Amino acid sequence: MGIYKRYFDKYKWMFLTAISCVFFEGICDLLQPTIMAQIIDQGVKNSSLDTVIRFGLLMLLVTALGACFAAARSILASRVSQSFGADLRHDLFAKIMRFSEAGADKIESGSLITRMTNDTSQITQFVNGIMRIFFKAPVTCIGSIILAVILSPELSLVMFAAVCLVAVFIVISMKMSYSRFAKVQYAIDRVNTVVQEYLLGIRLVKAFGRYEEEEAKFDEANTDLLKKGVSSQLVIACFSPLISLAVSLGIAAILYLGSILFGRGEIEVGRIAAFINYMAQILSSLIMITNIFNTFVRTKASDERIREVLESEEDFTCMEKEAGYESGEISFHDVTFAYPGGSGMPAIKNLTFHVGRGETLAIIGPTGSGKSTVALLCLRFYDAAEGKVCLNGTDIRQMDCRTLRENISIAPQKSMLFTGTVFENIAWGNPDAMEEEIRQAARAAQADEFIRKMPDQYESILGQGGVNLSGGQKQRISIARALAKKAPVLILDDCTSALDAVTEAKVRQGLRAADGKTVIMITQRIGTAMAADRILVLDNGEKAGFGSHDELLASCEVYRGIFDSQIGMEG
Numbered sequence: 316m317g318i319y320k321r322y323f324d325k326y327k328w329m330f331l332t333a334i335s336c337v338f339f340e341g342i343c344d345l346l347q348p349t350i351m352a353q354i355i356d357q358g359v360k361n362s363s364l365d366t367v368i369r370f371g372l373l374m375l376l377v378t379a380l381g382a383c384f385a386a387a388r389s390i391l392a393s394r395v396s397q398s399f400g401a402d403l404r405h406d407l408f409a410k411i412m413r414f415s416e417a418g419a420d421k422i423e424s425g426s427l428i429t430r431m432t433n434d435t436s437q438i439t440q441f442v443n444g445i446m447r448i449f450f451k452a453p454v455t456c457i458g459s460i461i462l463a464v465i466l467s468p469e470l471s472l473v474m475f476a477a478v479c480l481v482a483v484f485i486v487i488s489m490k491m492s493y494s495r496f497a498k499v500q501y502a503i504d505r506v507n508t509v510v511q512e513y514l515l516g517i518r519l520v521k522a523f524g525r526y527e528e529e530e531a532k533f534d535e536a537n538t539d540l541l542k543k544g545v546s547s548q549l550v551i552a553c554f555s556p557l558i559s560l561a562v563s564l565g566i567a568a569i570l571y572l573g574s575i576l577f578g579r580g581e582i583e584v585g586r587i588a589a590f591i592n593y594m595a596q597i598l599s600s601l602i603m604i605t606n607i608f609n610t611f612v613r614t615k616a617s618d619e620r621i622r623e624v625l626e627s628e629e630d631f632t633c634m635e636k637e638a639g640y641e642s643g644e645i646s647f648h649d650v651t652f653a654y655p656g657g658s659g660m661p662a663i664k665n666l667t668f669h670v671g672r673g674e675t676l677a678i679i680g681p682t683g684s685g686k687s688t689v690a691l692l693c694l695r696f697y698d699a700a701e702g703k704v705c706l707n708g709t710d711i712r713q714m715d716c717r718t719l720r721e722n723i724s725i726a727p728q729k730s731m732l733f734t735g736t737v738f739e740n741i742a743w744g745n746p747d748a749m750e751e752e753i754r755q756a757a758r759a760a761q762a763d764e765f766i767r768k769m770p771d772q773y774e775s776i777l778g779q780g781g782v783n784l785s786g787g788q789k790q791r792i793s794i795a796r797a798l799a800k801k802a803p804v805l806i807l808d809d810c811t812s813a814l815d816a817v818t819e820a821k822v823r824q825g826l827r828a829a830d831g832k833t834v835i836m837i838t839q840r841i842g843t844a845m846a847a848d849r850i851l852v853l854d855n856g857e858k859a860g861f862g863s864h865d866e867l868l869a870s871c872e873v874y875r876g877i878f879d880s881q882i883g884m885e886g
C-alpha cells in the first residue's frame with residue numbers, strides 16, 4: 316500500500332464518496348427481496364391491491380435510489396482509477412528517467428514497457444474494482460446472510476454449508492493462480508522484448524535474411540505466452556463452474572427443504588422466494604469475491620513488478636555544493652573503475668590526467684581500451700571505485716548531478732535523434748536557443764549545408780531515430796546539438812567516424828570557433844588526435860602516454876603503433 320498511499324490521498328474524497336455510494340447501493344439491493352416477500356405474503360396472498368401498490372411503489376423507489384448510487388459510483392470509480400493510473404505511469408516514467416546506469420541495465424526495456432502499460436492498467440482495474448464491486452460484494456454477501464437467517468434459521472443451515480464449500484474453492488483457486496499470473500506477465504515481457512529487438516535491427520534482419528529465425532524466436536515467445544495464459548485461465552475455468560455448482564446445489568436443497576416446511580405450514584411462499592433471492596445475491600457476491608481474489612492475485616504480481624521499478628537504484632542524487640560555470644577544467648586523480656555486473660576487471664586503472672580550460676584533449680587507444688568510459692565517468696553515470704574525477708577542481712561527487720551535467724555537453728558514439736524537426740533536434744539540449752545560435756551550431760558541425768537542401772530545411776521532420784538521414788548526417792546533427800547546448804565542456808565520443816576526412820577536418824575547424832570550450836575528443840583516428848593540444852593514449856584501461864603528438868611519437872610505443880598503422884607506413 317505504501318507506494319500507492321499518496322495517490323489514494325490525492326483522490327481521497329472522490330474515493331470515499333464512491334465507496335459510500337457502493338455501500339448504499341448494496342443496502343438498496345438487500346432491501347428488495349424483503350419488500351418482495353411483503354408484496355407476496357401480505358398483498359398477493361390476502362388479495363390486497365392497496366398493499367401491493369404501496370410496497371410496489373416502495374420497491375420502485377428503492378430500485379431508483381440504487382440505480383442513482385450505481386451511476387454515481389461508476390462515474391467516480393472511472394475518474395479516480397484513470398487518474399490513479401495516469402499518475403502512476405507518470406511516476407514510473409519519471410523514475411525510469413532517473414535510473415542509474417546499473418539500474419537501467421537490470422530491467423530490459425521490453426519489460427519496462429509492459430510494466431508501464433499492462434501492469435499499470437492492471438492496477439488501474441483493481442482500483443476501479445475496489446470502488447465498483449470490492450465493497451459491494453462483502454456488504455451484499457454479509458447482509459444477505461443476515462437477512463436470510465432472520466427469514467428462516469432452518470434454511471440457513473443449508474446455505475451455510477454451501478457458503479463454506481464455496482469459500483474452500485476460492486482459497487484453493489487463489490493459491491493456484493498467483494504464480495501462474497506472475498508467469499504470464501513475464502511472458503508478455505519476453506514478447507515485447509523480441510518485438511522491440513526486431514524493430515531495432517529490422518534492416519539487419521533483412522540484410523542477413525534471418526526472417527525464419529526471427530519468426531521462430533517470436534513464435535517461441537508467443538507460444539510460451541499462450542501456454543502460460545491458458546494455464547492461468549484454466550484455474551478460473553475450473554473453479555468458476557465448481558462455485559456455481561455448489562451454490563446451485565444449495566438452492567436446490569433449499570427448495571426441497573422449503574417445500575417440506577411449507578407443507579408443514581412453517582414457512583410462507585413469499586419468504587421462500589425472498590430466501591432464494593438472497594441465496595442468488597450470495598451467489599453473485601461470491602462470484603464477485605472470486606473475481607476480486609483473481610484480480611487481487613494478478614494485481615499483486617503487477618504490483619511487485621511496479622515496485623521493482625519504483626524502488627530501484629536512482630542516479631546520483633543532489634549534494635549541497637554547486638559546480639561553477641565559468642570554466643571547464645577536468646582532472647582525473649588516480650581513478651580506477653570496473654563496471655558493475657561486468658567481468659570484474661577494471662575498465663580504467665589508476666588514471667591521472669588534467670585538461671585545462673579551453674584546451675582540446677584527444678583520447679586515443681585501441682578498441683575497448685576505456686575511452687568511452689572516461690566520458691561516462693566525467694558525466695557521473697558511474698562513480699569511480701578509487702580516486703576522484705574533478706570539474707574545476709571540485710570532486711564531482713560533491714556536486715549536484717544536474718548542475719554537473721549542465722556543464723558538460725556530449726555527442727555520443729551512437730547518434731541518437733528524436734522524432735521532430737531538425738531544428739528541435741539541434742535545440743534539444745538548449746530549448747531557449749535563438750534561431751541564429753542553432754544555425755551557427757549547425758554551420759560549425761558542417762550540417763547547415765545539407766539541412767538547407769532538405770525539403771523544409773530546418774523544419775524538415777526527422778523520422779524515429781533519424782531514419783531519413785545518412786549516418787554522417789546524423790552524426791553532424793548530433794554534434795550541432797552538443798554545440799548548441801553551450802556547456803563549458805564538450806565531449807565528442809568518436810562521433811565523426813562516419814564523416815569523410817575532409818568534412819571531419821572542417822568540423823574540427825568549426826570546433827575551434829567554439830572558443831573557450833574545453834573539448835575532449837575520443838577518437839580512433841590519428842589525424843583527429845594530432846590536431847588536439849594534448850593527447851591521452853589509453854591501453855587496456857591504463858594511461859600509455861600523455862602529451863603532444865611529437866612528444867608521444869618520441870616516447871609512447873602504443874601511440875607510435877597507431878600512427879604507423881594509419882599514417883606512418885603510408886609515408
Ligand SMILES: Nc1ncnc2c1ncn2[C@@H]1O[C@H](COP(=O)(O)OP(=O)(O)OP(=O)(O)O)[C@@H](O)[C@H]1O
Binds near residue numbers: 657658662681688
Ligand atoms: N555497460 C558495460 N558493462 C560492462 N562492461 C562494459 C560496459 N561498457 C563497456 N564495458 C567494458 O569496458 C571496457 C572499456 O569499454 P569502453 O567502451 O570504454 O572502450 P572504448 O575504448 O571506448 O572502445 P571503442 O573504441 O570500441 O568504443 C571494455 O572492455 C568493455 O567491454
